[in-house]
Amino acid sequence: MIGILGAGAFGTALAVTLGREQPVTLWARRGVAKLELELPPLVRLTSDIETVTEPTVLLAVPMQALGGLLREHAAQLEGRALVACCKGVDLATGHGPTALIAEACPRATAAILTGPSFAADIARGLPTALTLATADEAAGEALQRQLSTATLRLYRTTDTVGAELGGALKNVIAIAAGVVIGAGLGQSARAALMTRGYAEMQRLALALGARADTLAGLSGLGDLVLTCTSEQSRNFRYGQALGAGAGFDPAVTVEGRATAAAVVALAARREIDMPITAMVDALIDGRVTLPQAIQTLLSRPLKQE
Numbered sequence: 001m002i003g004i005l006g007a008g009a010f011g012t013a014l015a016v017t018l019g020r021e022q023p024v025t026l027w028a029r030r031g032v033a034k035l036e037l038e039l040p041p042l043v044r045l046t047s048d049i050e051t052v053t054e055p056t057v058l059l060a061v062p063m064q065a066l067g068g069l070l071r072e073h074a075a076q077l078e079g080r081a082l083v084a085c086c087k088g089v090d091l092a093t094g095h096g097p098t099a100l101i102a103e104a105c106p107r108a109t110a111a112i113l114t115g116p117s118f119a120a121d122i123a124r125g126l127p128t129a130l131t132l133a134t135a136d137e138a139a140g141e142a143l144q145r146q147l148s149t150a151t152l153r154l155y156r157t158t159d160t161v162g163a164e165l166g167g168a169l170k171n172v173i174a175i176a177a178g179v180v181i182g183a184g185l186g187q188s189a190r191a192a193l194m195t196r197g198y199a200e201m202q203r204l205a206l207a208l209g210a211r212a213d214t215l216a217g218l219s220g221l222g223d224l225v226l227t228c229t230s231e232q233s234r235n236f237r238y239g240q241a242l243g244a245g246a247g248f249d250p251a252v253t254v255e256g257r258a259t260a261a262a263v264v265a266l267a268a269r270r271e272i273d274m275p276i277t278a279m280v281d282a283l284i285d286g287r288v289t290l291p292q293a294i295q296t297l298l299s300r301p302l303k304q305e
């Protein structure tokens with residue numbers, strides 16, 4: 001029995017796949033995301049959050065909405081297994097999803113589900129592998145069993161910092177990859193950018209206590225590859241529009257935008273060099289033009305890989 005808060009693309013896709021095998025309550029603040037598939041009969045849809053009483057609750061709202069949702073419903077959610085399904089860094093605090101859960105609900109099990117997966121693929125039952133991270137080994141094993149399905153294969157880790165930073169930082173690099181393709185800079189440039197982007201992801205994550213093998217896994221490298229190479233990704237498409245000087249629907253969830261600003265602040269505090277992330281943030285803000293951003297990255301001192 002699983003509760004899911006948030007009926008956007010990801011929350012609804014998770015309800016579809018999990019609801020094929022077990023009862024799910026899906027809370028929608030407004031409507032349910034449009035997917036090609038029907039919700040299975042085991043999924044109960046509700047607009048009353050008070051009726052979500054399951055001991056395991058997936059939090060499938062955008063990152064910048066997570067803190068507010070947790071604070072507003074802390075009393076109701078306290079003590080349960082809370083699994084964040086969002087990718088990003090909270091702009092207000094600089095914290096990741098599991099820290100926000102621990103702050104609002106200190107007695108809850110704080111976990112994160114992250115890794116390479118498009119909602120539409122999960123909903124269609126295509127094979128997908130994700131990372132489930134929680135500091136509590138026994139709770140992690142139970143959640144891994146509960147949330148794996150015939151087509152959704154979960155790997156588990158206790159490295160919550162690595163898992164959540166991999167998912168957060170790759171979105172910023174995916175925007176940069178989109179810019180490269182949108183501006184017509186070519187696929188060689190994208191490969192270089194992904195590789196140097198991965199280097200700066202590792203730099204920050206390791207400084208914040210992540211393990212290198214987590215970054216090299218599904219939630220880091222795996223999701224970086226998916227998001228930087230597919231037009232299914234909203235972060236990539238947003239970058240493409242930025243690179244091509246085209247408009248982009250502001251209502252679409254693009255997690256890398258706010259996360260870029262949050263990460264620039266985090267990296268500055270620790271004096272960690274993140275040139276691609278800094279350029280993405282400056283480009284989004286209009287503090288640099290695209291030619292200036294490219295020139296800045298290409299004219300950095302030559303150094304060892």
Ligand SMILES: NC(=O)C1=CN([C@@H]2O[C@H](COP(=O)(O)OP(=O)(O)OC[C@H]3O[C@@H](n4cnc5c(N)ncnc54)[C@H](O)[C@@H]3O)[C@@H](O)[C@H]2O)C=CC1
Nearest residue numbers: 007008009010011029061062063065086087117118119253
């Ligand atoms: N769409 C995808 O393929 C995947 C998305 N994710 C992650 O899932 C998270 C959610 O993304 P999507 O579902 O794709 O976004 P979405 O834009 O499709 O849906 C977001 C949902 O959250 C709801 N929402 C927003 N603010 C809220 C609030 N304050 N309280 C309650 N509900 C609120 C919206 O009404 C909407 O239903 C993001 O962090 C994203 O990175 C992760 C893997 C795949």
Ligand SMILES: O=C(CO)COP(=O)(O)O
Nearest residue numbers: 115116117118233234235
């Ligand atoms: O996180 C995702 C794939 O793993 C979804 O990417 P977008 O949020 O860029 O669409």
